[in-house]
Amino acid sequence: MPPLLHLSLGEPRRLSLTRKLVLLVMFCFAQFLDTLNTAALFSAIPTIEASMGMSETQSTWVISAFRLTFSSFLLISGRLSDVYNxxxxxxxxxxxxxxxxxxxxxxxxxxxxxxxxxxxxIASSMTIPSALKLLVRVFPDPLEQARAVGFFGGCGAVANVGGLVVGAVFVQWASYHWVFWYVACAAFPVALVCVFMIPSQIGETSGTLEPIGAKWKTLDLVGVGILTVAFILFIFSVTSGSTDGWKSPMVLVLLIISVLMVVGFFYWETLLPVGRAAIPPQTWFYNNFSVLFAVALMPYLWWNAVMLIFSMMWQNVFYWSAISSAVHMLPLGIIALAASFTGSLSRIFSPKWIILTSLSFCMVGTVLLALGGGRPENYWPYVFPAFVLGSAGVMMTFTHTNIAIFQAAPSSMSGTVGAMFNGALQLGSAIGLAASSVIETSVEATHGGSHDYAGRAASFWFLLGIVALQFILISIFYDRSTDHKPQPKYDGPAHSTQPSPDCDEKSDTNVTIMPEVN
Known part of the structure; x- marks a missing residue:
């Protein structure tokens, strides 16, 4: 196909339908592997914990270590995707x-x-912003793009449950080592196919004409480094609080240092010239962006906390097999997959009302888990309806927050905004799981140990408080004035963050405008 060798950003429609679909499958499979890389471990963690002699706090870090670096490096990965191919x-x-x-x-x-x-x-963080960047190039048509982005997000929901089943199968009939080897066996073919199937020029922007040194300076390695260290110290101090005590000098010092480093990061960003900041300060002032970012902290936290708590309780306390535990969690993924196809509702209703409704479902489900999840016989009257309502609410929150947050920012920032959104998902999960683990451990210490449900119930009440706070934030701060309006048409050089009043759809940059995602 010779024309594909000369593909420019302004000509993405030259790709054949077959090639588009193959690329969509590859991008979605990468998303699937990223999510499965965590979800499969929920079934394997009890075995890994026993095999390596881990404490419950250490086993949480098998998940949190991945989430932490994933969320922290998404920022620089987004910048890499905007600046380089x-x-x-x-x-x-x-x-x-x-x-x-x-x-x-x-x-x-x-x-x-x-x-x-x-x-x-860190490696996984490189795949999501770049996949989103390529996705909007491969599917420039608004309707096709909406479907592709929806399918891309839905694969994460499938991977949540698929990972549980895959992990359970390997733990039951092979070994937990195959949970990792399976990802390796799938990742190599995806990379090889993409080498030949992704046209080299499809992701290039006018920014690629700059010298390598000029591009490197736009990545803000100092800012990303400060933020990453701050997150590591914060989560480590929160996790250590339950074992060393909250009045421990080490815990208090690390907490204070981490908070000061976050403040220092945002101050550092204000000192950088336009296009150099990892998180340009003006990003937070896009309409509704800040409140939507806050809501994005919840979805992965809810799913992961529920899966971690129940997988460990069902296997370690009820002595269910890994397969049985995974099967009982199937409603989480099935309902989430179904709810991922609700994106078209944003054409009829304001995202505000959809998100509020979704958060309401999630609150009801979380209350049911807190009240009745501690006995095997309570699965059908409490846990099953909680999984249905909670997972539907979380997935709709995820989907429509995703749609609204891309509406809030100009398409020239799609890589960075996509990184920030996914970073919020992962960061909320990493910090929230650490806090949830601390709460559970602390309560269990005074209520008879891990066989008592009080600690797990306390974790669910903690989740309920987070969801309720987000409900209040959306109710008060979400501005409906720009609902259903197209995104700003400016899409200048990838390193620029300030729109030019002279740019329009016929800009010489030849970069496809990312349309409103519905």
């Missing part, structure tokens, strides 16, 4: 994911496993 970033991320997962399968000690998991999070 996202094809290179995407293939590099998927290939590294395969190599690191292969290595993780051979690790048999706690500390090395946590280190490899943390590095794996």
């Amino acid at each position: 996202p094809k290179t970033v995407f293939i590099g991320g998927v290939s590294s994911l395969g190599v690191l997962s292969l290595c993780a399968g051979f690790v048999v000690d706690t500390i090395p496993l946590l280190v490899v998991r943390a590095i794996t999070g």
Whole structure:
């Protein structure tokens, strides 16, 4: 297909339908692997914990270490995708994911496993912003793009449950090592296919004409480094609070340092010239962006907290098999997948009302889990309806927050905004799981140990408080004045964050405008 060799950003429609669909499958499979990389471990963690002699707090870090680095490095990955060719970033991320997962399968000690998991999070973070950037290039038509983005998000929901089943199968009939090797076996073919199927020029922007040194300066390595260290210190201090005591000098000092570093990060961002900041300060002032970012902290936290709590309780307390535990969690994924196809509702109703309704479902489901999840016989009257309502609410919140947050920002910022949105998902999960684990451990210490449900119930009340707070934030601060309006038409150089009043749809940059995603 010779014309594809000369594809420019302004000519994405030259791609054949077959090639578009193959690329969509590859991008979605990368999303599937990123989510499965965590979800499969929920079934495997009890076995890993016993095999390596981990404490419950340490086993939480098998998940949190990945989430932490994933969320922190999404920012720089988004900048890499905006400044450099996202094809290179995407293939590099998927290939590294395969190599690191292969290595993780051979690790048999706690500390090395946590280190490899943390590095794996960095590799995975390279795949999501670049995949989104490429996705909107491959599907420039608004309707096609909406469907593609919806399918891309839905694959995460499928992977949540698919990961549980895959992990359970390997734990039951092979070993937990295959949870990691499976990801490696799938990642390498995806990277190889994408080398040949993604046209080299499809992700290029006018920013690629700059010297390499000029591009490198736009990545804000100092800012990202400060923020990453701040997150690590914060989560470590929160996790250590339950074992060393909240009045421990180490815990208090690390908490204070982490907060000061976050403040320092935002101050540093204000000192950088236009186009250099990892999170341009004006991003927070896009309409509804800040409140939507706050809501994005919840979806993965809710799913992961529910799966972690029940997978460990069902296997360690009720002595259910890994397969039985995974099957009982199927409603979470099935309902989430169904709810992922509700994106068209945003054409009829304001995202505000959809998100508020979704958060209401989630609150009802969380209350049911807090009240009745502690006995096997309560699965059908309490846990099952809670899974249905909660997962539907969380997935609709995820879908329509995603739609609204892309409406809030100009398309020239799509890589950075996509990174920030996914970073919020992962960051909320990492910090929330650490806090939830601390709450559960602290309550169990005074209520008879892990066989008592009081600690788990306290974690669900904590989740309820987070969801209720987000409900209040959306109710008060969401501005409906720009509902259903198209995004700003400016889409200048990827390194620029200030729109030019002279730019329009016929801009010489030849970059496809990312339409409103519905």
